[in-house]
Amino acid sequence: xxxxxxxxxxxxxxRDPSGFLFSRGGVLYxxxxxxxxxxxxxxxxxxxxxxxxxxxxxxxxxxVDQPPIESDSSFKIIQPxxxxxxxxxxxxxxxxxxxxxxxxLSIQKRSLKAGMSLKxxxxxxxxxVRGKATLIDTLSFEAYREGQPWVAYKQFCQHFLxxxxxxxxxxxxxxxxxxxxxxxxxxxxxxGLLPARTKFNFGLVTHIHIHAGAQxxxxxxxxxxxxxxxxxxxxxxxxxxxxxxIRKLEWKPAGTEWGNYYxxxxxxDSAFEHKKQLVGEWTKxxxxxxxxxxxxxNGVFSRVAGDSGAFVAAYDIDPAAVEQNYRQVKxxxxxxxxxxxxxxxxxxxxxxxxxxxxxxxxxxxxxxxVLALAVIHHLAxxxxxxxxxxxxxxxxxxxxxxxxxxSKSDSQVQKLLASRADIFPSYTREGFEAAYRESFNxxxxxxxxxxxxxxxxxxxx
Amino acid sequence: xxxxxxxxxxxxxxxxxxxxxxAALLGLGxxxxxxxxxxxxxxxxxxxxxxxxxxSAK
Numbered sequence: 001x002x003x004x005x006x007x008x009x010x011x012x013x014x015r016d017p018s019g020f021l022f023s024r025g026g027v028l029y030x031x032x033x034x035x036x037x038x039x040x041x042x043x044x045x046x047x048x049x050x051x052x053x054x055x056x057x058x059x060x061x062x063x064v065d066q067p068p069i070e071s072d073s074s075f076k077i078i079q080p081x082x083x084x085x086x087x088x089x090x091x092x093x094x095x096x097x098x099x100x101x102x103x104x105l106s107i108q109k110r111s112l113k114a115g116m117s118l119k120x121x122x123x124x125x126x127x128x129v130r131g132k133a134t135l136i137d138t139l140s141f142e143a144y145r146e147g148q149p150w151v152a153y154k155q156f157c158q159h160f161l162x163x164x165x166x167x168x169x170x171x172x173x174x175x176x177x178x179x180x181x182x183x184x185x186x187x188x189x190x191x192g193l194l195p196a197r198t199k200f201n202f203g204l205v206t207h208i209h210i211h212a213g214a215q216x217x218x219x220x221x222x223x224x225x226x227x228x229x230x231x232x233x234x235x236x237x238x239x240x241x242x243x244x245x246i247r248k249l250e251w252k253p254a255g256t257e258w259g260n261y262y263x264x265x266x267x268x269d270s271a272f273e274h275k276k277q278l279v280g281e282w283t284k285x286x287x288x289x290x291x292x293x294x295x296x297x298n299g300v301f302s303r304v305a306g307d308s309g310a311f312v313a314a315y316d317i318d319p320a321a322v323e324q325n326y327r328q329v330k331x332x333x334x335x336x337x338x339x340x341x342x343x344x345x346x347x348x349x350x351x352x353x354x355x356x357x358x359x360x361x362x363x364x365x366x367x368x369x370v371l372a373l374a375v376i377h378h379l380a381x382x383x384x385x386x387x388x389x390x391x392x393x394x395x396x397x398x399x400x401x402x403x404x405x406x407s408k409s410d411s412q413v414q415k416l417l418a419s420r421a422d423i424f425p426s427y428t429r430e431g432f433e434a435a436y437r438e439s440f441n442x443x444x445x446x447x448x449x450x451x452x453x454x455x456x457x458x459x460x461x
Numbered sequence: 462x463x464x465x466x467x468x469x470x471x472x473x474x475x476x477x478x479x480x481x482x483x484a485a486l487l488g489l490g491x492x493x494x495x496x497x498x499x500x501x502x503x504x505x506x507x508x509x510x511x512x513x514x515x516x517s518a519k
Contacts, residue, residue: 015469015470016469017469018469119468119469119470120469120470149472149476149477149480149481149484150472150480151468151470151472152470152472153472153476153477153479153480154472154473154476155470157476206479206483207479210479211475211476211479213475214475214476214478214479214482215473215474215475215476216475217475218474218475218478219474219475220474221474222474223474223477223478226478226481228481228484229481230480230481230484231484231488233488233491233492234480234484234485234487234488234491236491237484237486237487237488237489237490237491238480238483238484238487240487240490240491240494241483241487241490
């Protein structure tokens with residue numbers, strides 16, 4: 001489960017003195033500190049809270065009567081609605097990061113209208129709730145003071161604009177820089193990596209290139225004595241400029257597979273339907289609350305599992321598949337599917353201060369049910385992971401496992417073996433079952449019609 | 462010019478100065494769009510720029 005300190009305080013929320021998150025009896029609370037009381041009251045009394053919650057932009061909360069963790073500093077305890085699954089920007093597709101950025105700007109514009117402003121613009125403050133990018137930090141607001149620039153401008157550019165520009169204009173895989181730089185992509189790095197033509201784009205030249213140059217030139221300089229100020233109209237202009245710059249950034253997945261993932265598999269329609277039917281039957285029987293679909297592709301089987309009412313984190317290594325899946329979530333307004341980017345052979349690590357700010361992939365589990373469909377050959381053959389180790393890994397990620405064994409005679413496996421030595425003598429159905437029996441009880445094993453594949457339902461020992 | 466109260470995140474001197482440097486230009490842009498919206502309004506064209514609500518995460 002999520003990392004927490006002895007007193008229940010969540011290590012991800014230590015920076016902001018306005019308050020912090022803590023967990024008690026499995027319930028998540030937020031202590032609002034006295035120093036933040038005026039801003040909190042303004043957020044509520046101005047009607048901003050209600051408007052943002054109504055628009056699905058801010059997580060709703062209730063004020064509760066719980067003893068505080070630190071009573072000297074405490075003003076109030078609130079209980080935010082629980083986010084079904086925490087994900088991080090380096091696990092999002094281009095479209096998800098873009099929507100998170102636009103949501104942040106939309107919140108800032110609405111805040112300005114209510115006489116408030118965001119005091120931070122961290123991508124980690126956004127989570128996908130009911131399929132929509134939602135701010136989860138209720139304490140991000142402060143009174144707007146006319147004349148002052150936006151304190152979160154730098155953070156916004158590092159967390160959102162720089163990675164989005166790099167993904168759209170250089171290479172979509174550059175979102176992985178966020179995994180290294182927890183406070184967003186340094187602007188001088190982004191400026192150096194972006195193509196030269198971006199210097200002719202007003203938004204990118206100002207918010208990234210000139211911004212990076214100014215950071216270097218004026219680093220550490222005391223600017224407080226300068227007699228300049230920024231009108232509210234200019235502040236609105238700044239936000240609208242960021243918004244227009246981001247809206248223009250597009251990423252369309254290249255390649256012929258786009259939109260036709262399942263056309264390039266070796267499945268017959270009947271085999272595909274059989275697999276869907278089995279996954280559907282088993283999930284309905286198990287009624288899992290949380291499903292992890294590992295190797296979800298564009299989410300066909302995630303949706304079959306989701307029909308049982310489960311919340312499904314649909315992971316895939318291919319940014320195009322995750323993007324396509326997310327677009328489907330948006331167009332169908334699906335609330336229980338969360339597409340995410342993940343390399344199963346190198347899953348998200350724990351990062352940040354003392355490695356405790358952002359949880360690893362594994363620490364956010366275990367799931368009630370894990371789907372591992374058409375992935376075992378990629379792990380065991382492409383990546384040389386011995387079968388017993390794959391079993392151990394899956395046993396650590398979930399209580400139940402639906403796993404597909406793809407035999408060596410299958411044409412997809414033959415493709416993987418075409419250019420390399422077959423050093424996998426134990427990669428057989430018998431070898432697979434023996435390896436998995438160490439960690440699991442095999443409850444069902446069904447040969448998929450018209451295929452060389454077997455679908456298993458297993459329960460962790 | 463100074464922040465009151467001081468922010469808990471360092472807004473960065475360079476990030477602060479860039480905003481001040483482009484502030485006038487950005488403000489003009491907003492004023493221009495507002496007047497243009499009004500002019501279009503006289504001709505019965507609805508302005509798209511007044512994004513009061515429901516415009517997030519489209």
